[in-house]
Amino acid sequence: MTDSSPAVDPDFPADDPAAEAEAEVIQEPRLWRKDGWTARVIKNEDDDGWAVEMIKDGEPEPALVGPWTMGRDKKNPKPLDTGAFNTLVKTASEVLRRHEQQLRALLHKRVSVQTGEGDVDVTLDIVPDEYEPYALLGAFDVFGEKLAEARVAPNFKLTKARAEAWAEGGFGRIE
Known part of the structure; x- marks a missing residue:
């Protein structure tokens, strides 16, 4: 059977x-x-x-x-036809990829500063929450290890001077 x-x-x-x-x-x-x-x-x-x-x-x-x-x-x-469809998929995928890159550039900033302990990358990542948007300020050493993190307003402007001041202040609270 x-x-x-x-x-x-x-x-x-x-x-x-x-x-x-x-x-x-x-x-x-x-x-x-x-x-x-x-x-x-x-x-x-x-x-x-x-x-x-x-x-x-x-x-x-x-x-x-x-x-x-x-x-x-x-x-x-x-x-x-197959050729046209494949070309359209490739073009539309590229449009979406560029849009994602543009959004990432708007939501992520990075500044490098020199401290007494060495080079530090300071990053700002905006979290576009619908109800309570905020941003995270982070400090990373040359090996990518997180040194500090602070929550800041989503309209916080990351500049080299502000990053240096944060580092010089021991990565304390940001106003």
């Missing part, structure tokens, strides 16, 4: 809707979904042409919206 039950893949739980949606591949002329991304060809609201939007799974807004090529009939959009 043979077992007719379907094989169970431990990496793909059958009762997990998110896993099912992630595994769902759609390849239609105006809609592609694959590898965590959805490309949708839409009517361009600004003119008579077409646009394509790239949405990362789980995100409410598109990561990328751009013009899309007209088809041969000069009326309908060119259908999506």
